[in-house]
Amino acid sequence: MPAxxxxxxxxxxxxxxxxxxxxxxxxxxxxGTEFVKVAGVGTVDFADEARRLRWxxxxxxxxxxxxxxxDGDRAWLRTGGLPGVSxxxxxxxxxxxxxxxxxxxxxxxxHDTLPVSSCPFDWxxxxxxxxxxxxxxxxxxxxxxxxxxVVCHGDACSPNTLIDExxxxxxxxxxxxxxxxxxxxxxxxxxxxxGWNYPGRGWDTMFFEAYGVEPDPPxxxxxxxxxxxxxxxxx
Numbered sequence: 001m002p003a004x005x006x007x008x009x010x011x012x013x014x015x016x017x018x019x020x021x022x023x024x025x026x027x028x029x030x031x032g033t034e035f036v037k038v039a040g041v042g043t044v045d046f047a048d049e050a051r052r053l054r055w056x057x058x059x060x061x062x063x064x065x066x067x068x069x070x071d072g073d074r075a076w077l078r079t080g081g082l083p084g085v086s087x088x089x090x091x092x093x094x095x096x097x098x099x100x101x102x103x104x105x106x107x108x109x110x111h112d113t114l115p116v117s118s119c120p121f122d123w124x125x126x127x128x129x130x131x132x133x134x135x136x137x138x139x140x141x142x143x144x145x146x147x148x149x150v151v152c153h154g155d156a157c158s159p160n161t162l163i164d165e166x167x168x169x170x171x172x173x174x175x176x177x178x179x180x181x182x183x184x185x186x187x188x189x190x191x192x193x194x195g196w197n198y199p200g201r202g203w204d205t206m207f208f209e210a211y212g213v214e215p216d217p218p219x220x221x222x223x224x225x226x227x228x229x230x231x232x233x234x235x
C-alpha cells in the first residue's frame with residue numbers, strides 16, 4: 001500500500017477497488033466515504049481532473065475534491081465518496097437491463113444539465129485530432145458534422161456511472177477528460193463499453209431508447225475509431 005494512502009487511512013480499512021492499464025490504482029478508505037487515486041508521476045494530471053471535478057460539482061453529482069499532490073514518484077488525488085455503486089458492481093452485472101437504462105438516462109441528464117457556455121474544458125474532435133500523429137489523422141479522416149454540442153463526460157464507459165439502490169444513476173466518476181464536444185463522442189464510447197461489461201446480447205436499442213435519440217451509425221463509427229486511435233497513438 002502506498003504510504004500516502006496509509007496516512008490518509010489513519011487506521012481505517014483500505015481496499016484497492018480499481019486498476020487501469022497505466023498501473024494506476026484507486027483505493028477505497030473505510031466504508032466508501034473517501035477514495036484515493038494513485039498513479040506514477042507523468043502518467044496522469046490529477047490537478048486537471050480536480051479542476052474538472054470542482055467545476056462539474058456545481059451542477060451534477062461528482063466526487064468532492066479533498067486534495068491532490070505528489071508523494072515521491074507517485075501522484076495522488078483524494079476525493080469524497082458518493083452514494084451508490086458502480087454500474088459494474090455484481091448487483092448490476094446481474095441486472096444489466098437496469099444498469100443500461102441507468103447509464104443512458106444518467107448520461108442524458110449530464111448532457112442536459114452541464115452548461116456549455118461556461119465550461120472551460122474542450123474535448124472536441126478537432127482538439128483531439130490535433131494531438132494525434134499526422135498518420136493517424138489521415139486514417140481517421142474528417143469528423144462528421146456536429147449534431148448537438150454538450151459537455152461530455154469524456155470517459156462514459158459503464159464503470160464510471162454510479163447507480164443507487166433504486167436502479168437510478170446517482171453520479172459520475174473519472175471525469176478527467178470532461179469537455180465540450182458533440183454528444184456522439186460520449187454516446188459512441190458508452191455503447192461500445194456496454195458490450196464489454198454486459199456481454200451476451202446487444203444493448204444499443206435499449207440504451208438509445210432510454211437516452212432518447214435514434215442511433216447514428218456514421219457518428220458512432222467515427223467516434224469509436226477516434227477513441228480507439230487515441231489509445232493506439234499513445235502506445
